[in-house]
Amino acid sequence: MSLPSPELPAPLAAAIETRLEGRAQAALRESARLLSAGYRARKPTVETIRDETDALAYAATRMPATYAAIVTALGRLEAECPDFAPTRMLDVGCGLGAAACAASTLWPSVAKIALLDRSALFLRLAGGLMKEGGAHAAIEAVEADFAESRQIANAPFDLVVIGYALTEIADAKLPAVVDRLWALASGALVIVEPGTPRDHARLMGIRSRLVALGANIIAPCPHQAPCPLPAHDWCHFSVRLARRRAHRLIKGADAPFEDEKFAYLAVGRFGAATPASARIIGPPRAGKAGISLKLCADKAFRETFIPKRDKPRYEQIRRKDWGDPLRAPAEEF
Numbered sequence: 001m002s003l004p005s006p007e008l009p010a011p012l013a014a015a016i017e018t019r020l021e022g023r024a025q026a027a028l029r030e031s032a033r034l035l036s037a038g039y040r041a042r043k044p045t046v047e048t049i050r051d052e053t054d055a056l057a058y059a060a061t062r063m064p065a066t067y068a069a070i071v072t073a074l075g076r077l078e079a080e081c082p083d084f085a086p087t088r089m090l091d092v093g094c095g096l097g098a099a100a101c102a103a104s105t106l107w108p109s110v111a112k113i114a115l116l117d118r119s120a121l122f123l124r125l126a127g128g129l130m131k132e133g134g135a136h137a138a139i140e141a142v143e144a145d146f147a148e149s150r151q152i153a154n155a156p157f158d159l160v161v162i163g164y165a166l167t168e169i170a171d172a173k174l175p176a177v178v179d180r181l182w183a184l185a186s187g188a189l190v191i192v193e194p195g196t197p198r199d200h201a202r203l204m205g206i207r208s209r210l211v212a213l214g215a216n217i218i219a220p221c222p223h224q225a226p227c228p229l230p231a232h233d234w235c236h237f238s239v240r241l242a243r244r245r246a247h248r249l250i251k252g253a254d255a256p257f258e259d260e261k262f263a264y265l266a267v268g269r270f271g272a273a274t275p276a277s278a279r280i281i282g283p284p285r286a287g288k289a290g291i292s293l294k295l296c297a298d299k300a301f302r303e304t305f306i307p308k309r310d311k312p313r314y315e316q317i318r319r320k321d322w323g324d325p326l327r328a329p330a331e332e333f
Contacts, residue, residue, distance in 0.1 A: 004071050011134040023056060058095070069192050070192050073264035076264075077219060084268075110159075123143055146165070174205070195260075195263050218268050228301040240258070276326060278296060
């Protein structure tokens with residue numbers, strides 16, 4: 001199964017680089033340093049984005065990874081539901097519009113996009129970058145705190161995406177926020193969060209609430225039952241993306257790439273076209289004798305080994321990667 005490229009679309013990347021031209025590198029590097037410190041300390045993004053320099057440092061150093069994780073999660077939704085063709089989407093806690101750009105890349109059918117954020121600065125830059133990046137959809141900016149907003153104009157939406165935003169919401173507020181997000185989605189709701197034990201645990205609570213509200217789990221879970229992972233483990237995924245020159249300069253990074261770890265949940269008012277029997281939830285471990293896989297399968301977690309001597313099964317599985325679904329009976333495991 002082919003997933004979308006994790007790289008920012010070239011026109012969007014060019015729009016960001018154009019806005020970076022002429023900016024003082026020292027100021028951008030200091031902004032990037034403070035942003036990284038705030039991210040590690042789980043400070044709300046709105047507290048770390050004080051001005052346009054901060055926002056552009058974010059665009060260069062964090063938006064690429066955010067986009068990569070979100071477009072990968074949306075790619076899983078698209079693969080499971082190939083007939084889904086949203087026309088109206090809502091990007092909640094949009095930041096610089098990574099989710100909106102990812103949805104537009106995957107679904108040319110998206111004709112109207114609502115960007116919701118409590119930062120007027122983010123909203124202004126997001127709208128500008130999307131237009132400069134070649135977005136064809138009509139864009140509406142909604143300045144509001146989604147944790148408090150009771151109603152959103154023109155709701156519901158075919159697709160609602162919230163990326164790296166629920167992590168900033170207090171536990172006590174999550175149930176009400178989740179209820180509102182689900183009410184806004186007439187088709188699918190996709191949540192993407194950092195790939196940490198804390199955020200996985202919170203996402204599993206959100207998952208339980210959405211199932212109780214009648215949502216169908218589309219990905220990554222191949223079932224509706226409670227998460228079967230042992231208490232010491234957590235479900236997350238990873239996407240590798242190249243670092244552009246501006247990213248390396250501003251962040252002072254030597255490596256030409258980075259791996260973004262994330263957790264996600266895609267639910268809908270419809271189910272997957274061909275539900276997965278299992279999903280690979282860890283990096284496959286290949287050896288001389290065969291491949292070991294960590295699977296979430298049939299309401300249970302298990303590890304399995306497929307030897308090379310079992311050629312039919314081995315050939316079915318050897319090109320599979322972390323996050324890929326397995327489908328029976330063609331891919332027995």
